[in-house]
Amino acid sequence: RLSLPTPGSGTSLSAAIHRTQPWFHGRISREESQRLIGQQGLVDGLFLVRESQRNPQGFVLSLCHLQKVKHYLILPSEEEGRLYFSMDDGQTRFTDLLQLVEFHQLNRGILPCVLRHCCTRVAL
Numbered sequence: 001r002l003s004l005p006t007p008g009s010g011t012s013l014s015a016a017i018h019r020t021q022p023w024f025h026g027r028i029s030r031e032e033s034q035r036l037i038g039q040q041g042l043v044d045g046l047f048l049v050r051e052s053q054r055n056p057q058g059f060v061l062s063l064c065h066l067q068k069v070k071h072y073l074i075l076p077s078e079e080e081g082r083l084y085f086s087m088d089d090g091q092t093r094f095t096d097l098l099q100l101v102e103f104h105q106l107n108r109g110i111l112p113c114v115l116r117h118c119c120t121r122v123a124l
Contacts, residue, residue, distance in 0.1 A: 018097035023118035025050045033062040034069045037119050042067045045116025049097060065112040
């Protein structure tokens with residue numbers, strides 16, 4: 001049974017806001033993310049975010065650039081009791097995955113290109 005986190009329950013709502021986004025695919029494998037991006041056309045800037053299989057706390061941004069899918073680990077970190085997410089060892093920090101994605105839709109940051117098109121979940 002799934003229950004939404006309530007304010008004060010340890011998980012802030014902003015930490016789970018990504019779950020409703022069309023670019024968030026949950027627990028899919030690296031291979032599956034590559035297959036999905038390939039299906040939707042290997043276009044520069046086509047991306048999705050998924051849960052990391054190797055790092056239970058982490059996420060992965062899978063991004064298409066120059067006909068190849070690259071994977072960037074997004075790790076959570078806590079500082080002074082506040083949770084943040086980063087792809088560059090804390091150089092650039094975001095309070096949630098939505099903020100991270102929105103930033104990278106405008107700025108390349110460490111990525112080879114900006115996030116242009118979200119690879120949406122296809123309902124069967």
